[in-house]
Amino acid sequence: FKSVRLLDIIIDLDGFVSFFIISAFHLSYNMLLNQLRCEEGDPENLLRNSFFQFQADRAIPDLEKQIKSLEKERNSMVIEEEESLKNYYNLIFQHKSLKKDICEIVFTPKYCLPFLLPNRAVCLDCTNDDEEQQSFSIEDQDTWGVIMKFNKVKSLFEDDDNRRPEDANYTVDVLTRCMVSKDGVGKKKVKAVPIKERGEPVVVTVPLSQIKSLSSAIMNIPKDLVPLEARENALKKVSELLSRHPDGIPLDPEVDMKIKSSSYKKTVRRLEALENLFEKHKIAKSPLITEKLKVLHMKEELTAKIKSLKKTVRSSTTLAFKDELKARKRVLRRLGYTNSDNVVELKGKVACEISSAEELTLTELMFSGVFKDAKVEELVSLLSCFVWRERLPDAAKPREELDLLFIQLQDTARRVAELQLDCKVEIDVENFVQSFRPDIMEAVYAWAKGSKFFEVMKIVRVFEGSLIRAIRRMEEVLQQLIVAAKSIGETQLEAKLEEAVSKIKRDIVFAASLYL
Amino acid sequence: MVMRKLQLPLSQTQKVRFERAIERLQSLSSTANSDASVIVTDSIPVNHDDAYLKGHGTSEVDGELLATVCGVVERVDKLVYVRTLRARYKPEVGDIVVGRVIEVAQKRWRVELNFNQDGVLMLSSMNMPDGIQRRRTSVDELNMRNIFVEHDVVCAEVRNFQHDGSLQLQARSQKYGKLEKGQLLKVDPYLVKRSKHHFHYIESLGIDLIIGCNGFIWVGEHVELRDPMAIDDQKDEEMISSSAENTGKEQIYTLLETRQTICRIGNAIRVLSNLGFTVTLEIIMETVNLSNSKNVDIHDMLGSEFHVVVAENEAERRRTKRKK
Secondary structure, three states: EEEEEEEOOOOOOOOOOOEEOOOOOOOHHHHHHHHHHHOOOOOOHHHHHOOOHHEEEEEEEEHHHHHHHHHHHHOOOOOOHHHHHHHHHEEEEEEHHHHHHHHHHHHHHHHHHHHHOOOOEEEOOOOOOOOOOOOOOOOOOEEEEEEEEEHHHHHOOOHHHOHHHOOOOEEEEEEEEEEEOOOOOOOOEEEEOOOOOOEEEEEEEEHHHHHEEEEEOOOOOOOOOHHHHHHHHHHHHHHHHEEEHOOHHHHHHHHOOOOOHHHHHHHHHHHHHHHHHHHHHHHHHHHHHHHHHHHHHHHHHHHHHHHHHHHHHHHHHOOOOOOHHHHHHHHHHHHOOOOOOOEEEEEHHHHHOOOOOOOHHHHHHHHHOOHHHOOOOHHHHHHHHHHHOOOOOOOOOHHHHHHHHHHHHHHHHHHHHHHHOOOOOOOHHHHHOOOOOOOHHHHHHHHHHHHHHHHHHOOOOHHHHHHHHHHHHHHHHHHHHHHHHHHOOOHHHHHHHHHHHHHHHOOHHHHOOOOO | OOOOOOOOOOHHHHHHHHHHHHHHHHHHOOOOOOEEEEEEOOOOOOOOOOEEEEEOEEEEOOOOEEEEOOEEEEEOOOOOEEOOOOOOOOOOOOOOEEEEEEEEOOOOOOOOOOOOOOOEEEEEEOOOOOOOOOOHHHHHOOHHHOOOOOOOOEEEEEEEEEOOEEEEEEEOOOOOEEEOOOEEEOHHHHHHHOOOOOOEEOOOOOOOEEOOOOEEEEEEEEOOOOOOOOOOHHHHHHHHHHHHHHHOOOOOOOHHHHHHHHHHHHHHHHHHHHHHOOOOOOHHHHHHHHHHHHHOOOOHHOOOHHHHHHHHHHHHOOOOOOHH
16 A cells, blocks of 8 residues: 555556555645735634544544553553562663663774774674564673774765764774575675674674674784685684683773773763662562563553554644644744734735745845845846755856855745744754755856756756756746735836846746647 | 824813823824834935845935835835825735725626725625525626625725736625625724724624724624524525515614614714724724713714813823833
């Protein structure tokens, strides 16, 4: 079953496949302002009668049935001595989390990078996540291997290149015993297994978080590890090391790695105290402890599921977007689009006209005078950032004047997004600012200057249709801006915008039909 | 609050009291904007290095920004414009307006709105009496007179502007449409400020009050809004038959008290308009209660004594509001 968003009106009714439609209803400022503008406008009524609300209401009886059945199941699970068992269970989880904290501190790149030397033996954590059962002892499964080298992870945003080296993410290439399996689609899956079990010695890339401890021993390994015997020999050496020193001579974090942070010391002390408690716990000696713990774990999971379902039911019975509505109204008040009585002001009336682009940012830009000084072609290029939402990997950086305008756009967008965040609207500031792309600024500038279409296509490599669609949408935005400029009385700006429309509305981009 | 010269004969004592009340009101009004008031050809102080936007009522002459109307300079971010204090009605999309039908034309009615052009109410922008949404046929066009005739008072909403500047209206809900059993009052349009609600229903008196943004105010007996969805078919037939009977015979009389209340409210609005106070529901009710408490007869409300009393009362009210 595929689910299709309601905005996708073209639904494929081929054959007997039925589609679930999920409502993509969302609030927008333009809608809100236009509702506030007329006396009859009642946004709450609109929300209550929306398809989204209908779907949410319709799902409630289902969820309640689910909750009932889960509760019955949970209550049917009876365990003896549940109280002390729960206590023990909590202790185990605390122990795990403390150990993880220690690992996190020890293996921050700041401390451990100097020690990730090639040929050092390392202990990896290879608890099997695929199985449903968790391990309920304080010992985990681990395996040993030899470090080959470490790599810095290249992240998606260019800004992150400027982060300091100690903050970036790293992965380590380790030679260890692995189980190589092929899953359904033929992709090879490599999983580290304990050194004594069956498997092949392979170099596998693991994230820093999977390393449990570093050994102070550095092995003598040949450079060439392609032949299988060389790798087997390397692993044999590691096994020998383990048999002589069962704990692998770990590097002591405080002495060898010189970790002096106070949080580390505190965590270590808590861990020791916890381990003492384990010995003393009376239930630790009882038989069938692992089975009982498993049952308890399942019970806890059911309780968590019931809680989340109850939360969904509670949130669905209240009006779906009510909080967001309140927050958005707050934003409009703060920005001066409506007054404190929610009566639409001049700025709001301008934003009412704009529906094809991001209305808040565009209105703010207009009122900050950016459009006034810019030349007609530059104005058009700036508007292209509002209509182009894809990311081109090799787009040229726009020339200086255009870049300046783009930076102003980004500043305005950031200001608007931060204000929205301030008013408790859920928005990701960086995402929002990055959604305005300057990729086709140069192309649109050339088109506005009067170049032919094939010349414009040389500047930027996109599908022709996408570019034409973008330019047409830009013309729509320009028309809306003309109406807006008329309403505030800026005749100069209005004339400039009309000139802009006449400059881009020509030739093949606006041809009504390609064939006649 | 803009004061116009009162056109009433005032005796000496009344004049003194009136002047004093006006002085108090003027001292209470905010003085923040008095520096920003300009008259025609005044130069507006503006930072020329900054990019500023020139709005309504301004024009750039010889590098200077001059005002072309008398009013107060307003600034919104970089936009500079002059807001007039007394001017003709300036319509906005979504305004509630009350007007009188002056012509039944082809597929539309022309409505007088106190604007420089007549408003146009298209037949397609009206709800059909039976509530069904359908295309208006030629039969509907021939029956236009059954809906509105000349001199009917109607209430509508501004839908948009035509390219020549005239207004297009719409009356798409039960609240809009023909207004009956009441009084239409004309005040200056700048005395009506845009607010959240323009339709007021005064329950204690059973009166509907519609404050149109164009300065036309309707005071009338309350009419129960019929929700076309909520009525059964049977009840619907009953209602149609009973309303058909009514138009044939004499209408059901409104009660004498209701009519007196309507007149009282109407006079209160006239007094406020003469004095130049902004017309809101609050101040209207205040004036009506004042007239009732002082046992002023309805006709006497338009006399000079009541005007002076209202002015004094308003000064008092604003002073107490300031203090809070």
